[in-house]
Amino acid sequence: MEIKWYGHACFRVREKSAVVITDPFPPSLGYYRPRMRADIVTISHYHKNHCALKGFQGSPFVIDAPGEYEVKGVFVTGIRTYHDRQQGRVRGYNTVYLFRFDGLTVCHLGDLGHIPNQEQVEELSEVDILLIPVGGAGTLNAAMAAEVISLIEPRVVVPMHYRTEAYANGLDPVEPFLKAMGAKEVPRHNRLTVSSRASLPEETQIVLLTFETK
Numbered sequence: 001m002e003i004k005w006y007g008h009a010c011f012r013v014r015e016k017s018a019v020v021i022t023d024p025f026p027p028s029l030g031y032y033r034p035r036m037r038a039d040i041v042t043i044s045h046y047h048k049n050h051c052a053l054k055g056f057q058g059s060p061f062v063i064d065a066p067g068e069y070e071v072k073g074v075f076v077t078g079i080r081t082y083h084d085r086q087q088g089r090v091r092g093y094n095t096v097y098l099f100r101f102d103g104l105t106v107c108h109l110g111d112l113g114h115i116p117n118q119e120q121v122e123e124l125s126e127v128d129i130l131l132i133p134v135g136g137a138g139t140l141n142a143a144m145a146a147e148v149i150s151l152i153e154p155r156v157v158v159p160m161h162y163r164t165e166a167y168a169n170g171l172d173p174v175e176p177f178l179k180a181m182g183a184k185e186v187p188r189h190n191r192l193t194v195s196s197r198a199s200l201p202e203e204t205q206i207v208l209l210t211f212e213t214k
Helices: 118-123 142-152 175-180
Strands: 001-009 010-015 018-022 041-043 061-063 067-071 074-082 092-103 104-108 129-133 156-160
Touching: 001 156, 018 074, 018 092, 041 074, 061 067, 074 118, 129 142, 142 175
Parallel strands: 018 041, 041 061, 104 129, 129 156
Antiparallel strands: 001 010, 010 018, 067 074, 074 092, 092 104
């Protein structure tokens, strides 16, 4: 499995039979997302920076709501959550997605804005790789993200949705999150490649991914 971050909340999760794209952003955002193949596109919520469906090769299957799906051997579970700490009264709903393939479970939290309740934590109990917002501004801030990680206990954590030189808009940078996690000198990688579940670290490891600009 290969995971590449294009910026904000957009990832490409690719394995031998399928390509999943999460929360695609429009060209105006500041990051660069090339025209590419996609079999599945997931949308956590309908904000313009998370639901740009143009620029894909072919006709991907779009998932934008809670439920259970199977597309090209990939099992996808969407879980209803909120974009704020007031059960959606401020910013509405958010859908968290679980992707199960290659014997691995990847979780994309979208714009989760609250600490999951016990039932939601149980649904996320077998997550291997967690893609988590850490920049605040309506999503999890550094301290909240660290708490969510302690509840889910994934093997690998990839932070997203934070301030960069390409896009800010009130978001915090990634450094407060790294400090909250007690992480020092975390190198950046172009992509995350995982050969099997057995190859994952025993202790939770943070992986920072690079992105491209125009």
